[in-house]
Amino acid sequence: MLSATRALLPQRVASRGLLASSASLARTSSYSTACRTPLAKRPAPSHLARRAMSSTAKSRYDVGVFTLPSAVVFVLTGIGLVLYFRYEKQQLAKKKEQENAAQMYGRPKVGGPFSLTAYTAAGGDGTPFTDANLLGKWSLLYFGFTNCPDICPAELDKVTEVVKGVDAIHGPITQPVFVTVDPSRDSGPAISQYLQDFHPRFVGLRGEWDAVKSIARAYRVYFSTPAGADPTGDYLVDHSIFVYLMDPEGAFVDAFGQNLTAEEMGGKIDEAIRAWEGVKGRKV
Numbered sequence: 586m587l588s589a590t591r592a593l594l595p596q597r598v599a600s601r602g603l604l605a606s607s608a609s610l611a612r613t614s615s616y617s618t619a620c621r622t623p624l625a626k627r628p629a630p631s632h633l634a635r636r637a638m639s640s641t642a643k644s645r646y647d648v649g650v651f652t653l654p655s656a657v658v659f660v661l662t663g664i665g666l667v668l669y670f671r672y673e674k675q676q677l678a679k680k681k682e683q684e685n686a687a688q689m690y691g692r693p694k695v696g697g698p699f700s701l702t703a704y705t706a707a708g709g710d711g712t713p714f715t716d717a718n719l720l721g722k723w724s725l726l727y728f729g730f731t732n733c734p735d736i737c738p739a740e741l742d743k744v745t746e747v748v749k750g751v752d753a754i755h756g757p758i759t760q761p762v763f764v765t766v767d768p769s770r771d772s773g774p775a776i777s778q779y780l781q782d783f784h785p786r787f788v789g790l791r792g793e794w795d796a797v798k799s800i801a802r803a804y805r806v807y808f809s810t811p812a813g814a815d816p817t818g819d820y821l822v823d824h825s826i827f828v829y830l831m832d833p834e835g836a837f838v839d840a841f842g843q844n845l846t847a848e849e850m851g852g853k854i855d856e857a858i859r860a861w862e863g864v865k866g867r868k869v
Contacts, residue, residue, distance in 0.1 A: 708777045743847045
C-alpha cells in the first residue's frame with residue numbers, strides 16, 4: 586500500500602508542473618498579442634475627450650466673445666466705414682464749393698468804379714470815397730434822398746436793425762452806405778444831420794449830378810431827379826427801392842426789396858457770409 590502511494594506521487598508533481606507551465610505560457614502569449622495590436626485598432630477617444638481637446642485649441646485665439654476671424658472682419662469693416670464717410674464728406678464739401686462758385690459767377694453785373702464824397706453823422710468837410718473803399722467789408726448800399734417823407738427813413742431803419750443783428754453774430758464786418766440821388770438839395774451838412782438818426786457806421790455819399798448818375802447806372806438804379814434841379818425846389822424824387830449787398834471783394838451778392846423784413850434780410854446776409862467763408866476760409 587505504501588509503495589503504491591509513493592509510485593503515484595511523482596506523477597502528481599509532474600502534472601502540477603505541467604499545469605503551471607501551461608498557465609504561464611498563456612499569460613505570455615496574451616501579453617505578446619496585446620503588444621502587437623495595431624494603433625488603428627485601439628479604441629477612439631470619447632466625445633467628451635474630443636470636445637476638451639477642441640476647446641483647448643480654440644482658446645489660444647479667443648478673446649472674450651471675439652474669435653480671431655471675427656476680430657479681423659470687425660477691423661476691416663471699421664476701416665471701410667471710416668474711408669467711406671471720409672469720401673462722402675469730401676464729396677459734400679466739393680459739391681457745396683461748386684454750388685457757391687456757381688452762385689458767385691452766375692450773378693448779374695451790378696456795381697463798378699465810382700468816385701464820390703463821404704459824410705458821416707460826425708460831420709466834417711467830407712472825404713473822397715471810391716469803390717475801393719467798399720473792399721474788406723460787407724457793404725449795404727441804399728439810394729435815396731434826405732427829403733424822402735417815409736420810405737427812405739423806413740429802409741434805413743431796417744438797414745440799421747440788420748447791421749446790429751449781423752454784428753451780434755459775425756462782428757462789425759458790415760458797412761452801411763447811403764447814396765443820395767438828389768445832389769442839388771442834399772448838401773454834405775444835410776447828409777450828416779440826416780444820418781444821426783440811423784446806425785453810427787452809416788456813410789453818406791454825395792457827388793455832382795453826373796457822378797451820381799454814373800454810380801446809379803452801375804447799380805441799375807433809377808431816379809427821376811433832373812440835372813440842374815432847383816436846390817430850393819419842393820419836389821419829390823422817384824427812385825428804385827433796393828438795398829444792395831456787396832461782398833468784401835466789391836462783387837454784387839444780392840438786392841433786397843422793400844417787401845423783405847429785417848429778419849429775412851439778416852438771414853440772407855448770414856447765409857451769404859457763411860457761404861463766402863466756406864469758399865474763402867474767412868469772413869471778409
